[in-house]
Amino acid sequence: MCKKIFHLLTFFAFLVSSSLSAQSFSAADFERLLNKHPMMKNYDPESGRFKNTPSQVVPVESVRSQIASAQQEIAVFGRQREEILSRSLNSEDADENQVWKELTRLNEEIFKRKRLLLDLGELEAANGVPPVSRVLAIARSMILDVREEFSDSDVVLNTLPRFFAPPPVFIRNPLREFFFQPESAAGLVRYLRETHRIGLLFPVLAKPILVGERK
Amino acid sequence: MKFGKRLLFFITIFALSAASMAFAQMRIAKVDLGLVASIHPQMALFDFDRMGFFKVAPGLSQEQFEAEVNKLRSSPPTQNWSKVSADLRGKIEAFEKQKAALIAQMSGAELSTGKRVEKKLEEISREEEKIRGQLSDIEYQQNCPDLTAPAETRKILDHIEKELMTELKALADEQKYDLVLNSSITVPINYPQRYKAGPQYGLGIPGIDFSLFYSFLANRDHVLVSDETPNSRNLINWLELIRYPDAMNLLPLKPYPMVLKGGDDISAALVERIYLKHKIDRKVIESVHSILAIVKDHDQRFDTDLESLVAPK
Amino acid sequence: MPLLFLLVFAGNWPVRACSLAIHDWKLVFFVKIPISAPVFPLAEVNFLNANFKKPPVDSIYWLSGHNWVSHFFSGFVKALPSWPSKLNWSLVDRSSSVLKMGQDFLARGQKPLILGSDRNFLKIAFFSDANSDFNCHQVVIMQNSRIRGVYVDQEKPWAQELNGMSWVSLIFFQLPYPARVLSLSVFPHNYTRISLFEDHDYVESLLAQKLLRRRPDLEIDPFVFDFPELPD
Numbered sequence: 183m184c185k186k187i188f189h190l191l192t193f194f195a196f197l198v199s200s201s202l203s204a205q206s207f208s209a210a211d212f213e214r215l216l217n218k219h220p221m222m223k224n225y226d227p228e229s230g231r232f233k234n235t236p237s238q239v240v241p242v243e244s245v246r247s248q249i250a251s252a253q254q255e256i257a258v259f260g261r262q263r264e265e266i267l268s269r270s271l272n273s274e275d276a277d278e279n280q281v282w283k284e285l286t287r288l289n290e291e292i293f294k295r296k297r298l299l300l301d302l303g304e305l306e307a308a309n310g311v312p313p314v315s316r317v318l319a320i321a322r323s324m325i326l327d328v329r330e331e332f333s334d335s336d337v338v339l340n341t342l343p344r345f346f347a348p349p350p351v352f353i354r355n356p357l358r359e360f361f362f363q364p365e366s367a368a369g370l371v372r373y374l375r376e377t378h379r380i381g382l383l384f385p386v387l388a389k390p391i392l393v394g395e396r397k
Numbered sequence: 398m399k400f401g402k403r404l405l406f407f408i409t410i411f412a413l414s415a416a417s418m419a420f421a422q423m424r425i426a427k428v429d430l431g432l433v434a435s436i437h438p439q440m441a442l443f444d445f446d447r448m449g450f451f452k453v454a455p456g457l458s459q460e461q462f463e464a465e466v467n468k469l470r471s472s473p474p475t476q477n478w479s480k481v482s483a484d485l486r487g488k489i490e491a492f493e494k495q496k497a498a499l500i501a502q503m504s505g506a507e508l509s510t511g512k513r514v515e516k517k518l519e520e521i522s523r524e525e526e527k528i529r530g531q532l533s534d535i536e537y538q539q540n541c542p543d544l545t546a547p548a549e550t551r552k553i554l555d556h557i558e559k560e561l562m563t564e565l566k567a568l569a570d571e572q573k574y575d576l577v578l579n580s581s582i583t584v585p586i587n588y589p590q591r592y593k594a595g596p597q598y599g600l601g602i603p604g605i606d607f608s609l610f611y612s613f614l615a616n617r618d619h620v621l622v623s624d625e626t627p628n629s630r631n632l633i634n635w636l637e638l639i640r641y642p643d644a645m646n647l648l649p650l651k652p653y654p655m656v657l658k659g660g661d662d663i664s665a666a667l668v669e670r671i672y673l674k675h676k677i678d679r680k681v682i683e684s685v686h687s688i689l690a691i692v693k694d695h696d697q698r699f700d701t702d703l704e705s706l707v708a709p710k
Numbered sequence: 711m712p713l714l715f716l717l718v719f720a721g722n723w724p725v726r727a728c729s730l731a732i733h734d735w736k737l738v739f740f741v742k743i744p745i746s747a748p749v750f751p752l753a754e755v756n757f758l759n760a761n762f763k764k765p766p767v768d769s770i771y772w773l774s775g776h777n778w779v780s781h782f783f784s785g786f787v788k789a790l791p792s793w794p795s796k797l798n799w800s801l802v803d804r805s806s807s808v809l810k811m812g813q814d815f816l817a818r819g820q821k822p823l824i825l826g827s828d829r830n831f832l833k834i835a836f837f838s839d840a841n842s843d844f845n846c847h848q849v850v851i852m853q854n855s856r857i858r859g860v861y862v863d864q865e866k867p868w869a870q871e872l873n874g875m876s877w878v879s880l881i882f883f884q885l886p887y888p889a890r891v892l893s894l895s896v897f898p899h900n901y902t903r904i905s906l907f908e909d910h911d912y913v914e915s916l917l918a919q920k921l922l923r924r925r926p927d928l929e930i931d932p933f934v935f936d937f938p939e940l941p942d
Binding site: 270 | 862
């Protein structure tokens with residue numbers, strides 16, 4: 183018994199020490215990963231929408247034609263409903279369960295098309311451009327897909343953002359002036375205020391982890 | 398006795414594990430790589446106006462430097478640039494003619510022909526783009542004989558980057574750092590111009606409704622007293638509006654680096670290592686160190702007015 | 711009891727649905743009781759309102775296994791702010807089906823609006839909110855029925871079947887007396903739920919004392935119920 187406890191304690195002593203060095207860090211270019219997502223093949227940069235999805239821009243003529251079609255179907259189902267009901271109200275031996283079953287089916291078809299008409303109406307009013315929320319829903323699912331690829335044990339850092347900026351405007355390079363006259367600090371200070379712009383010349387600055395990244 | 402031996406063994410294991418726990422803790426450093434890259438000795442030769450390096454040896458005095466640059470500007474060209482650029486312009490003209498002919502083919506053509514022609518046009522455009530790039534480089538070299546050509550400039554920048562990373566890895570190994578994080582700021586700082594007096598004074602961004610935040614703080618509705626919307630809604634609406642980039646630029650905040658706290662700052666050590674490698678005078682290194690320390694102190698105290706502290710008295 | 715609140719606030723029908731706190735409701739108690747008729751025809755009124763602008767009738771025949779409870783509470787239908795509640799409601803015992811009744815009226819040359827409610831259940835559920843250390847509670851009383859409606863018109867007859875649902879919900883903190891009530895809501899009203907009563911100040915004070923958890927979005931979807939689905 184003592185031997186077993188002893189072995190267990192030894193095991194835990196090693197386990198604790200090893201667990202502390204288990205944390206690893208990695209970096210990922212999140213934007214590039216998103217661009218590699220299969221859904222990006224459907225992305226249309228002109229419209230800013232994803233083709234073959236509910237976010238796609240639809241020509242207004244097509245929307246109007248779908249509206250007309252849905253309205254026609256509603257009218258047809260409505261007439262069928264009236265016929266069935268009229269027949270059953272005028273016939274004493276109508277099978278009531280069957281009548282209600284058929285009426286329910288027709289009502290559901292009408293309801294589906296009325297819902298479609300609401301969506302199509304909004305789409306027509308927006309000139310065939312669906313709301314932005316549709317694009318955001320697709321973007322959200324892409325982001326979740328990409329994040330699922332990250333290991334749970336790593337701390338994953340995103341690459342640092344880099345934006346275009348024009349270079350700093352110096353009449354003479356203050357760093358050079360400083361090397362000519364090291365005792366004068368004002369020039370170097372002026373130069374240091376612009377290091378965020380100067381740094382943009384170097385792509386490596388986007389890396390969040392410079393040494394020690396787990397590949 | 399047996400129990401005593403086992404206890405001693407366990408205590409030894411525990412002590413070793415405890416020691417290894419101390420060793421297993423990660424040593425983390427940070428470097429403002431943007432700053433270190435900016436003050437790399439070779440960057441003193443960079444002309445930010447024309448975006449090239451002066452083709453001059455480092456370490457010259459001011460007079461020597463200016464003399465060399467003037468010599469470069471007045472020396473005859475090493476190549477017959479006029480002939481080269483004329484050749485390239487000729488190629489561009491030929492491309493334009495080809496494109497015009499192809500476009501003429503497209504009108505009234507069938508779909509398959511149209512697609513083929515479109516593909517051909519794309520190929521020609523790509524080639525033309527390349528030639529225009531070469532022409533632009535030639536014109537640059539003609540106009541800036543004292544500076545490196547664009548391809549050479551890119552090589553030098555690449556070399557600076559590689560050198561920084563090599564020296565950083567060596568420094569991290571020597572000082573036993575497991576992880577070095579990048580604490581550069583990679584976005585342009587945009588202090589709001591509109592705070593200054595003058596023609597731009599008073600120009601802000603329309604649509605940011607101050608009454609939302611004002612009402613929230615006052616805990617009453619200043620627009621519609623009868624509105625029963627909860628007051629916290631005003632704060633939520635305000636926060637949504639103020640998050641837009643244009644609005645953020647008006648706030649008195651500068652962007653902060655990824656590493657806000659912690660980690661050993663080895664930027665100065667990396668600068669010293671690079672400067673020693675480039676045989677920069679010790680006096681210069683000390684001067685750079687003291688200025689970097691002042692900059693760091695200002696950053697930590699969120700003080701943006703650096704120049705007044707180092708301006709000549 | 712909740713229906714008395716309904717009567718008190720019947721003249722004022724707020725349309726907003728807004729909640730400041732987010733709850734994690736855990737079911738503590740649930741019972742499902744078969745009843746012969748709905749207690750109050752809220753789902754039926756909503757059903758008619760949704761399907762008609764206003765058919766040319768002045769009375770509604772409501773078929774179900776009516777008892778004194780449904781007779782009593784149906785008298786308050788007129789307090790509801792929609793056109794079906796303004797008509798005469800005749801409560802008819804379920805001796806025949808909606809269609810059969812329709813056939814009888816048609817034979818007599820009449821064109822009434824007939825509603826039938828069967829398969830009626832009353833569900834009572836008691837929830838406690840884990841986000842408030844189980845100090846905040848919700849009582850939900852829900853009615854479910856199968857509703858069938860027929861409009862007997864020789865030229866344009868109409869019929870529809872629906873699984874009707876209506877409920878009233880009371881949310882309170884620790885004890886269900888007026889000063890501790892957070893909200894009283896009913897469903898349906900124009901397909902959505904509405905709050906008859908909400909004590910924002912009390913909720914804010916509970917949020918400030920961290921006795922409730924604040925909801926990140928202020929507006930909630932009135933088409934979504936603020937309690938989990940009840941068992942069948």
